[in-house]
Each structure stands twice: as structure tokens, then as C-alpha cells.
Amino acid sequence: MTAASALHRVDLCGLDEVAPGTMKLCEVGDDLVLVVNLNGELHATQGICSHEYFELDKGFLTGDSITCALHLSRFRLADGEPLDPPAEMPLAVYQVVVEDGRVLIEVPEGPLEVNR
Numbered sequence: 001m002t003a004a005s006a007l008h009r010v011d012l013c014g015l016d017e018v019a020p021g022t023m024k025l026c027e028v029g030d031d032l033v034l035v036v037n038l039n040g041e042l043h044a045t046q047g048i049c050s051h052e053y054f055e056l057d058k059g060f061l062t063g064d065s066i067t068c069a070l071h072l073s074r075f076r077l078a079d080g081e082p083l084d085p086p087a088e089m090p091l092a093v094y095q096v097v098v099e100d101g102r103v104l105i106e107v108p109e110g111p112l113e114v115n116r
Ligand code: FES
Pocket: 049, 050, 051, 052, 053, 054, 068, 069, 070, 071, 072, 073, 086, 087
């Protein structure tokens, strides 16, 4: 079996629920995924900060990064890398697929990758 065949898609929300310049926290089982619409370009990352437990939709979009509102670390949306302390661990990022007006992520089977 190839790695690609082990991927599956998870439906997060409607495309119309995340207008350009906004973000939305979506539940995936026990996990939370942040969907960000950067001027029409969709990104998905883990919904909770990698530094401490804090929901990232309470933060701010800052260019092509998200700033966590608790200690103000910025994370690059493209790859989840932290750009400022105190966070040191990247956010997990997920492959986004937009299909039939829905936002989905394509991820390996099993538990969602989350960095804590
Ligand atoms: S909880 Fe996000 S930077 Fe500390």
C-alpha cells in the first residue's frame, strides 16, 4: 500500500463559512482544526497553540501568519513554523482540498497530527 492510498478526507466546514480574511475553528473528533482563508487561499492548522492550551481563533491574522493571543507567538500559515518566542514547536498543518463548496483536509488515517 502506498502512503497516498492511506490518506483520507475530513470535511471541516462550508467554504462560505470562512470569508477571505477570516478564520474558523472546526471540530474533528476530539481535536480542533483552524481553517484560515488568506484572500482565497485556504490553510488548515491545528486549532490549539503548540505552546500552551489556547484556541488560535482567538488570535489575529497577521499577513501570512497567525498570532496567538495568549503570548503573541506568530506562526507561518504555510508550514506552521513559529516566528517568535515563546512558542518553539511548529503547528501541525494539513493539506486542504476545496470541493463542492466544502473545505476538507486530506490526512493520513488514524489520529490527527497535533504538536503539543
Ligand atoms: S499559548 Fe500560544 S504563544 Fe503561548
